[in-house]
Amino acid sequence: MGDWMTVTDPESKTISQHTSETKMSPSSLYSQQVLCSSIPLSKNVHSFFSAFCTEDNIEQSISYLDQELTTFGFPSLYEESKGKETKRELNIVAVLNCMNELLVLQRKNLLAQENVETQNLKLGSDMDHLQSCYSKLKEQLETSRREMIGLQERDRQLQCKNRNLHQLLKNEKDEVQKLQNIIASRATQYNHDMKRKEREYNKLKERLHQLVMNKKDKKIAMDILNYVGRADGKRGSWRTGKTEARNEDEMYKILLNDYEYRQKQILMENAELKKVLQQMKKEMISLLSPQKKKPRERVDDSTGTVISDVEEDAGELSRESMWDLSCETVREQLTNSIRKQWRILKSHVEKLDNQVSKVHLEGFNDEDVISRQDHEQETEKLELEIQQCKEMIKTQQQLLQQQLATACDDDTTSLLRDCYLLEEKERLKEEWSLFKEQKKNFERERRSFTEAAILLLKILGRSLLGIRHSSTVSRYGVRRQCNQGYICCLKRNILNSGIFKNIFILDWFGWV
């Protein structure tokens, strides 16, 4: 039999109160029974009895119980019925047996329940244990994984180091090989030289032996017909201390000459380089100084320094040109000023570059800056124009040549002739006017000359007449002849002088 637990039931009253109020159907009572199975039996005793069966429903409850029991496999509670309609009598034995069976069953169930409960508890504790084990293992896994990663990292580093060491080893081996090769080549060279020397030594030994053995040896001498004079014609001199000193002097002179020559060369080079530097500096200054005249938007402080530098450098230039010596200070000044200028120039060029890039970004706002494309377009246009003009000139030339070479039709020729005639006419007109002017001038001159000639003739005439009157016939004749000669001469001269080309005047004189 099962273990009966005696439990005090403080709550039984309340439960019984609760359950006595409601009248429940047998099925619901049964379900309640199942629900309350965990509650100790002593508690439910009162409630069951009062709830299920009362004075009123004994028959119903018996039949119900019988039904239930038969469904569960128990024998029936009723006695075997003799007839169909007779009331079935309750089989007490069966009832008692059933009750006993039920009690046994109950005990078994309780046992089973206890077992199940203990098992449940065991399982619960097992589960907890397993869970704790699981969490511990998970932690272990994590730590071991981290350890593994660390070890892998170390392994990688060691492999890297290993590779490097291998490489170093290879390099060292190569170097060793190279040195070995060098040693080998040196060794062969040494051996070769050694062998050569040994051969020479052997030959020497042989010769020595020969000489020692050979008593009479060939005479070492020079056989010369006559001695030749020295190349420079001078006589040989004795070797004395003076000659030694002279030789030393000569040697030092040669050396000094060479050094002086080289120094001159170097000085010349230096002067040239200095000139170049000076020029560079001047050019740099000139490059930078015009900037201060153009007012630019982006003027900054450097122009101020440029101006000051220009003034400074102008002073320096004059100073340097005065002292054209190779003294340290001048040299340093020059190089420093060149460096300064170069720096300024560099910064300026950089600024220009920036400006150019800015302009490209912003667009062509500045008038001075012409874009490359525009420039190219302009040049193309100009080239085209030049081409066209050239072609025009060519065609015109061709036409002209054609005109001159080939025969044209009459109209054009007459036109041309007219044109030419017109030209001629014009020219002739000009010449005519010129000629007229000249004529006028000539006439004027002529008049003046005729007047002068008339005067002259009058004087001559008077003088001749005077002579005629005063002289005798012979003399007169001679005189006349003379006078005539004079007049002829005069005439000839006057005629030859070409003053009186005008026939009218000559007529008037009666000479023609």
Add this chain to the structure above:
Amino acid sequence: MNFSEVFKLSGLLCKFSPDGKYLASCVQYRLVVRDVNTLQIVQLYTCLDQIQHIEWSADSLFILCAMYKRGLVQVWSLEQPEWHCKIDEGSAGLVASCWSPDGRHILNTTEFHLRITVWSLCTKSVSYIKYPKACLQGTTFTRDGRYMALAERRDCKDYVSIFVCSDWQLLRHFDTDTQDLTGIEWAPNGCVLAVWDSCLEYKVLLYSLDGRLLSAYSAYEWSLGIKSVAWSPSSQFLAVGSYDGKVRILNHVTWKMITEFEHPAAINNPKIVVYKEAEKSPQLGLGCLSFPPPRAGAGPLPTSESKYEIASVPVSLQTLKPVTDRANPKIGIGMLAFSPDSYFLATRNDNVPSAVWVWDIQKLRLFAVLEQLSPVRAFQWDPQQPRLAICTGGSRVYLWSPAGCLSVQVPGEGDFAVLSLCWHLSGDSMALLSKDHFCLCFLETEAAVGTACRQLGGHT
């Protein structure tokens, strides 16, 4: 260009006289002196043995003929053909013989470089110089002939002695900081002496005329060092060619390197003109039989023409892989020469033996590269202008100038293999030497070309 007829020669001994009037050549034991313009034989001398070396005296009056096997030197006079002089070194032997700059003393180096004997042609005096160094260039004279520098070695140390040539007085004697001195050379201005070490150590020392050390230069350690050295005629530069294939130029003011010229086998800069010699394919007439083409290994066709083509950059030149386990390997700059105006420097890298590099010294960069079909044997600058003549052992001579270059076939029956060449001092002609013959090549000067053009213009 005109070529003279071919004359006999032996031992590549053919030298122009210093005044440019005569040409001396040797045929076995005979010395033949010809006039340069007419090539007529002016004098003929007979020596006692096969001649190994000839040298003109500086005043062009005497010629010395050295016969090393017999230990004899014979001197001949041009003015007096009957004059004779014979110097017998006897048991001392003879390995080298040369004139002093005054043309009256002969310096004979005895066998094993035991001593140098200075024989005088004016007096009976004989001088001896002990312990000369047995190296490639142990004696050098200044250009004005006043001083002689001599390399010596005593007690395993190198020394340099400077003598005054007029009286052979020892002016200076100093030791040099070299391991094993290989060469000395005066600068053309006679004030600086360059001394360089053997190829086992890269070291160039510069001494002043009075024996002070001006500067020491060493580009690197341990690897093989200097192979060739050349002064520029203006004495401004000293070019040092080394085994690492670079030429380093030192300047005369600071004696420090101003630039180094590399000689890579691949040229990429488009500003450099690369001339490649190419065979011109022979033109066959219509009626000729077409011969089968020669085999590839038959060697160069003896009578084919060649011309220069300008190769477009990038160009890669043929290199020679040197044998690394032999001494004196064929790598590095073996030949160096400045042009007479110091504007150009011609070099040859022994790795790339068929190419000649021409460097512009004004701009300190490579100017042109000439690649020949066979290895270059010799090149020499025209003494008057920047014109370079090159020979490769074939029957052609090549000329380069800044205006261009041309290849000229030496005419003649058979194969005239030009092994060496030598310019006349006026730059008008050039002697081309082969093993058994030599011929003269006359180049048209600009004046001659000018008159020819004017004449042509007159006719038309």
